[in-house]
Amino acid sequence: MDIGSITATVTGLKTAGDIVKSLMESKALSEVSGAITELQSQLFSAQSNAISANAEQFAMIEEIRTLKEKVTKIKAWEREKDRYQLISPWQGAVVYALKDSMKGMEPPHWICANCYEDGEKRILTQQKKGSGFVKILCPKCGAWFDSIMRHSNGILFEYA
Numbered sequence: 001m002d003i004g005s006i007t008a009t010v011t012g013l014k015t016a017g018d019i020v021k022s023l024m025e026s027k028a029l030s031e032v033s034g035a036i037t038e039l040q041s042q043l044f045s046a047q048s049n050a051i052s053a054n055a056e057q058f059a060m061i062e063e064i065r066t067l068k069e070k071v072t073k074i075k076a077w078e079r080e081k082d083r084y085q086l087i088s089p090w091q092g093a094v095v096y097a098l099k100d101s102m103k104g105m106e107p108p109h110w111i112c113a114n115c116y117e118d119g120e121k122r123i124l125t126q127q128k129k130g131s132g133f134v135k136i137l138c139p140k141c142g143a144w145f146d147s148i149m150r151h152s153n154g155i156l157f158e159y160a
Contacts, residue, residue: 008046009049009053013046019039077119083099084096085097095112096111096113110123110136112140112141112143115141122138122140122141125139
């Protein structure tokens with residue numbers, strides 16, 4: 001919340017209080033009428049400052065919430081990306097493969113190197129190409145390359 005808005009609100013309310021005090025001491029109707037007008041002006045100003053400060057506070061709360069979500073997402077991605085290592089299964093191809101120590105019950109798979117660098121996990125898929133080759137494709141960014149059916153890391157691409 002902006003200190004200037006808070007100060008302006010407090011100052012406006014103090015001035016309004018001073019006007020009410022002088023209004024109570026005043027006896028003439030013209031003085032009372034002028035004081036009431038000034039009081040309304042000060043109250044309106046104080047209310048405007050309070051609304052402005054409240055809007056600023058809401059915007060900051062929303063920004064903090066958004067930043068917390070981003071931090072949570074970044075931390076989750078850091079944990080997930082540590083499960084993979086960059087490999088080159090054959091010349092001209094670079095992918096991220098699940099580390100042996102992280103496999104657990106998951107089947108072996110590769111994820112797209114482009115998407116990995118963008119902070120996303122996209123499992124590469126295969127499409128039958130013929131003559132012992134398959135096309136390896138990223139479903140998100142469209143990156144692709146041709147491959148032979150058997151690879152040194154044990155992943156076997158078979159025709160469906």
